[in-house]
Amino acid sequence: MPPIFQSRAIKAAALVGSGLASFSHTRRAAEATILTFHGLCENTGDPGILDWSLHLPMEMFRRICALLADGYRVIPLVDLIEAQNKRQSLPPNAVVITFDDGYKSNFKLAHPILKKFDLPATIFVTTGFIDGEELLWFQRVDLALGRARKETIEWKINGRKLRLLLGTRALRQQSLMQLMPEMKQLPDADLLGEVGRLEQALGVDTPLPPDLPAPMRPLTWEMIREMKAGGLVEIGGHTHTHPILSQCDPTAMRAEIFTCRDRIRAETGAQPVSFAYPNGREEDYTHGTMLLLREAGFQCACSMVNGRVGEEAPLLQLPRYGSPESVWEAEATASGAFETLKEWRQSCLKAMSLI
Numbered sequence: 246m247p248p249i250f251q252s253r254a255i256k257a258a259a260l261v262g263s264g265l266a267s268f269s270h271t272r273r274a275a276e277a278t279i280l281t282f283h284g285l286c287e288n289t290g291d292p293g294i295l296d297w298s299l300h301l302p303m304e305m306f307r308r309i310c311a312l313l314a315d316g317y318r319v320i321p322l323v324d325l326i327e328a329q330n331k332r333q334s335l336p337p338n339a340v341v342i343t344f345d346d347g348y349k350s351n352f353k354l355a356h357p358i359l360k361k362f363d364l365p366a367t368i369f370v371t372t373g374f375i376d377g378e379e380l381l382w383f384q385r386v387d388l389a390l391g392r393a394r395k396e397t398i399e400w401k402i403n404g405r406k407l408r409l410l411l412g413t414r415a416l417r418q419q420s421l422m423q424l425m426p427e428m429k430q431l432p433d434a435d436l437l438g439e440v441g442r443l444e445q446a447l448g449v450d451t452p453l454p455p456d457l458p459a460p461m462r463p464l465t466w467e468m469i470r471e472m473k474a475g476g477l478v479e480i481g482g483h484t485h486t487h488p489i490l491s492q493c494d495p496t497a498m499r500a501e502i503f504t505c506r507d508r509i510r511a512e513t514g515a516q517p518v519s520f521a522y523p524n525g526r527e528e529d530y531t532h533g534t535m536l537l538l539r540e541a542g543f544q545c546a547c548s549m550v551n552g553r554v555g556e557e558a559p560l561l562q563l564p565r566y567g568s569p570e571s572v573w574e575a576e577a578t579a580s581g582a583f584e585t586l587k588e589w590r591q592s593c594l595k596a597m598s599l600i
């Protein structure tokens with residue numbers, strides 16, 4: 246587990262144990278929290294995947310859902326949009342559950358848990374992935390490093406030379422963490438070519454969708470229609486091929502948004518109203534992206550910038566939190582304790598600067 250997660254986990258436990266979470270639960274009840282999940286897994290023992298951060302164990306998800314069902318009001322994302330549009334207040338302690346990418350485990354593992362606790366959720370789907378046309382590009386990078394037959398490789402990217410060590414599983418994971426930030430800086434037009442060259446250099450075949458390890462597999466449109474018909478799941482857009490939109494030229498950006506919308510509309514019979522930006526940092530989308538989303542009929546878009554949703558939150562830049570990895574972290578996030586701590590820290594620093 247990377248140190249950043251360890252420190253967040255320890256901080257979460259301290260916030261819950263100290264009572265700050267229950268203080269925030271009351272004091273910050275008017276704000277909403279949007280949580281982001283990706284896939285779920287039955288266990289984390291599959292050595293075929295290097296990055297397990299996208300696949301939360303289902304038992305942890307079940308425990309987080311039990312916490313949310315007990316102490317919070319889990320609402321559909323569309324209710325949050327409506328309240329913002331009508332300038333109405335949200336129910337106290339509102340939480341929205343979202344999933345990104347469109348993994349099969351959303352249907353197989355998450356949906357039965359959502360049904361058990363009667364919790365609504367939005368799944369943001371990458372439509373080309375669901376169509377079975379292609380793997381997500383970052384899955385190909387993960388599998389290429391995981392399946393490489395070499396012990397080491399020198400890789401030139403963005404004017405830098407990386408030495409990727411592949412001798413052990415731990416080294417392969419480190420190499421993946423080293424390479425991914427560089428890949429994300431590439432113009433989208435160059436990205437798939439770079440992934441193909443990497444596969445070639447590492448001596449691995451480009452995997453086909455049936456080759457994917459189980460947790461990486463996509464939903465089918467049949468599964469999506471079944472969940473949607475069940476009434477708890479809303480389907481939102483997450484582009485067609487999962488590029489970082491700010492790295493796309495205007496034509497490609499438009500195609501990613503409109504193809505995604507059109508595929509969802511064709512397969513579900515409904516216009517999607519919500520969207521999630523791939524990668525989701527502020528630099529991963531532009532003002533032009535937001536204009537295209539509006540033109541395509543999307544009413545809201547979620548980022549991955551951490552924050553609470555207050556009355557003033559802009560609908561096309563809704564903040565979200567990443568997947569909690571423990572019940573304590575879910576409690577510290579949903580209650581607003583992390584934000585309270587951040588504000589206290591800032592006011593302390595401000596006071597100290599005045600002394």
Ligand SMILES: [Zn+2]
Pocket residue numbers: 345346483487523524
């Ligand atoms: Zn994604």
